[in-house]
Structures are given as structure tokens and as C-alpha cells.
Amino acid sequence: MDTRSEAEIRADLNYLFDKASQVLTSRTAAALAAVGITPRGYCVLAKAQPGTLTQGELAELALLDKTTMVVTIDQLEAAGLARRQPSPTDRRVRIVQTTEAGDQVVAQARKIMDEVYAEVLGGLPDGERNSLLDALVRLVGPAGPLHAAPPVASARRRPSRPVRS
Amino acid sequence: MDTRSEAEIRADLNYLFDKASQVLTSRTAAALAAVGITPRGYCVLAKAQPGTLTQGELAELALLDKTTMVVTIDQLEAAGLARRQPSPTDRRVRIVQTTEAGDQVVAQARKIMDEVYAEVLGGLPDGERNSLLDALVRLVGPAGPLHAAPPVASARRRPSRPVRS
DNA sequence: TATTGTTATACTCTATAACTATA
DNA sequence: TATAGTTATAGAGTATAACAATA
Numbered sequence: 200m201d202t203r204s205e206a207e208i209r210a211d212l213n214y215l216f217d218k219a220s221q222v223l224t225s226r227t228a229a230a231l232a233a234v235g236i237t238p239r240g241y242c243v244l245a246k247a248q249p250g251t252l253t254q255g256e257l258a259e260l261a262l263l264d265k266t267t268m269v270v271t272i273d274q275l276e277a278a279g280l281a282r283r284q285p286s287p288t289d290r291r292v293r294i295v296q297t298t299e300a301g302d303q304v305v306a307q308a309r310k311i312m313d314e315v316y317a318e319v320l321g322g323l324p325d326g327e328r329n330s331l332l333d334a335l336v337r338l339v340g341p342a343g344p345l346h347a348a349p350p351v352a353s354a355r356r357r358p359s360r361p362v363r364s
Numbered sequence: 365m366d367t368r369s370e371a372e373i374r375a376d377l378n379y380l381f382d383k384a385s386q387v388l389t390s391r392t393a394a395a396l397a398a399v400g401i402t403p404r405g406y407c408v409l410a411k412a413q414p415g416t417l418t419q420g421e422l423a424e425l426a427l428l429d430k431t432t433m434v435v436t437i438d439q440l441e442a443a444g445l446a447r448r449q450p451s452p453t454d455r456r457v458r459i460v461q462t463t464e465a466g467d468q469v470v471a472q473a474r475k476i477m478d479e480v481y482a483e484v485l486g487g488l489p490d491g492e493r494n495s496l497l498d499a500l501v502r503l504v505g506p507a508g509p510l511h512a513a514p515p516v517a518s519a520r521r522r523p524s525r526p527v528r529s
Numbered sequence: 530t531a532t533t534g535t536t537a538t539a540c541t542c543t544a545t546a547a548c549t550a551t552a
Numbered sequence: 553t554a555t556a557g558t559t560a561t562a563g564a565g566t567a568t569a570a571c572a573a574t575a
Contacts, residue, residue, distance in 0.1 A: 216388055544563085
């Protein structure tokens with residue numbers, strides 16, 4: 200049972216976002232497992248559908264680090280949902296394309312996500328639901344106060360041992 | 365630069381919550397470092413101020429696992445901000461109390477958090493800011509669709525090797 | 530037997546640094 | 553020199569399982 204007053208809960212924006220993110224992620228992960236994809240995999244795969252974006256561009260779109268993107272594409276490729284295509288003009292870059300299976304999974308996943316979102320947001324009054332989404336987009340979107348943000352040069356990690364591959 | 369349409373961004377609720385949580389957490393962590401406490405530590409320490417709650421009750425309040433609470437209280441205790449007091453009526457439980465230093469840190473931290481929240485939410489129109497908070501409280505609060513939620517019995521970990529302490 | 534707190538450990542996500550191959 | 557992608561690894565956050573003390 201939650202014994203805190205609503206005023207106290209309201210004051211804790213960080214807590215609200217953390218829990219919302221955490222619970223929604225675990226819920227979407229459970230729902231998407233039915234079609235064999237993770238929330239992050241779906242997020243990336245759906246954005247790759249144009250078939251023209253490089254890994255770096257996808258990373259920027261999804262606000263993921265390039266190293267996270269490598270792992271994500273590895274998984275999607277192993278599952279047969281995406282493939283890396285060497286760029287004809289720059290042999291360093293890889294264009295990410297969805298496979299037919301990948302497109303099917305995206306379509307199924309999109310439905311699943313729509314259902315989950317409808318369940319989650321269904322209880323809110325229309326006006327509040329729209330305000331919530333507007334506010335989130337404003338906060339997180341480009342130029343918003345929560346867009347990316349490694350501003351404070353905080354504690355550096357200690358250097359790792361040299362790589363001996 | 366974010367080249368997605370606003371409609372596409374709006375459709376991705378999970379993404380919005382993830383990024384909001386992630387960026388706000390890193391921002392509050394940087395701000396709170398000035399008074400030597402983490403966002404989670406502050407969250408727990410502030411809730412412990414009544415001085416009557418057990419670790420388990422605190423864990424429930426903060427929606428943290430009891431094992432996470434052990435680690436958190438360990439840190440707060442090591443920093444001299446909280447102490448574990450054995451319950452006079454049940455020798456299994458530990459009452460968590462804040463120290464004087466802890467109360468001071470909470471007061472300072474509260475100011476810092478208020479400032480960060482004001483910066484983050486300041487750009488939103490009044491109505492939208494209120495709707496955002498109302499909606500979040502409704503979603504995450506007790507009885508909300510995002511309150512706790514390990515409903516789907518998903519993949520179990522493999523058992524760990526027996527503990528030999 | 531059940532519960533509180535603890536320890537050990539596992540898993541996920543994210544990020545830093547060094548590295549390879551190109552440009 | 554600089555950039556795209558890769559590998560190895562660090563670190564935070566969270567959670568499961570086994571355990572000890574107590575109820």
C-alpha cells in the first residue's frame with residue numbers, strides 16, 4: 200500500500216518517470232516476446248524500414264550509443280529480421296535494411312504496441328492523454344530540456360586495460 | 365538532428381518515458397552529487413525521515429526490491445546519513461532513521477531537486493505541466509495501469525550456484 | 530512454516546576506450 | 553587526421569535464489 204500523499208508523489212518527477220519507464224518497458228517486453236523481438240529491437244527495426252539509414256544515423260534517431268547499436272543490429276541480424284548492406288559509396292558505413300521477416304515482425308509488433316498503449320492510456324481523460332503526449336514530446340524532443348544531455352563532465356571511468364584481440 | 369515526424373515520436377510512448385527517465389536521472393545525479401547523495405539515496409532518505417519505517421516498508425514505498433534497499437541503506441549508513449535501529453518489538457526488523465547530517469542533506473537535496481524540476485518543467489505552459497503531473501500520478505500511482513507489474517511470468521533465470529558463505 | 534533482512538550472484542542497459550578499416 | 557563500425561570491458565540498476573535469525 201502506498202501511504203504517501205499525492206502531493207509528495209507529484210513532487211517526485213524523477214521517480215514518476217523512472218517507474219513509468221520501468222513498468223512500461225517490462226510490459227511491452229512481455230507483450231513483444233510473442234513475436235520474438237525486444238522493445239529496443241522493435242524501436243530500431245521500425246526506424247530502419249526506409250532501408251537507407253546507416254548504423255550511425257539509426258543510433259542518432261533512437262538516441263542510442265553506437266556500441267549499443269552494434270549489439271542491437273547483431274541480434275536483429277541473427278534473428279533474420281535485418282541485414283547490414285555495405286554502402287556503395289563509402290566502404291566504412293553499413294546501411295541497415297529490414298528483411299521480409301523483419302517487416303512482418305514490425306507490423307505485428309506495431310499492433311501489439313498499439314494495444315498496450317491503448318490499455319495504459321485508456322484510463323486517462325482525452326484531454327489529459329493529449330496533454331501528456333504533448334508535454335513528453337516537448338520535453339524529450341529536439342530543443343526540449345530533456346533531449347540527450349551529457350552536459351556535466353562527471354566522474355570519468357578508470358581506463359580499461361588495453362585490448363589484445 | 366531528429367528527422368522523425370512528431371506523429372512518429374508521439375507514437376512511441378515507451379521511448380518517451382525511457383529517455384525522459386534516463387536524461388532526468390543523469391541530470392539529477394549530477395546536481396545531487398554536490399551534496400554527496402544519489403537520486404535513489406535521496407528518494408529513500410527523504411521517505412525515511414519519519415524515523416518509524418522498516419526497510420521493507422521503505423522498499424514498498426519506493427518500489428524498490430528489498431535487496432536493492434539493503435545496498436541503498438548500506439551506502440546511506442556508510443555516508444553517515446542514516447542508521448539502522450533494531451525494532452524493540454520484532455528482532456528481525458530494522459527501523460531506518462535519518463541522522464542529523466542526513467536531515468541536512470535531505471533539505472539541501474530537496475532544494476536542488478526543486479530547481480532542476482523547475483528548469484525542466486518551466487518551459488511548459490501551466491495547463492500542460494499540471495496535466496502531465498496529473499497523468500503521471502494516475503498512471504504510476506496505486507491502482508494505475510503502470511503501478512508495479514510483474515504480471516507475466518517471464519523467462520526464469522537459471523539457478524545460481526549454492527552460496528557458501 | 531513464514532517473514533525480515535542479508536549475501537552472492539546473474540542479467541540488462543548503457544557507456545568509455547582502444548582498435549580496424551577505411552576516407 | 554578523422555570517421556564508421558567493432559570489440560572488450562566497466563559500471564549502474566535491478567532482480568533471483570539461497571541463507572540466517574527470528575517469529
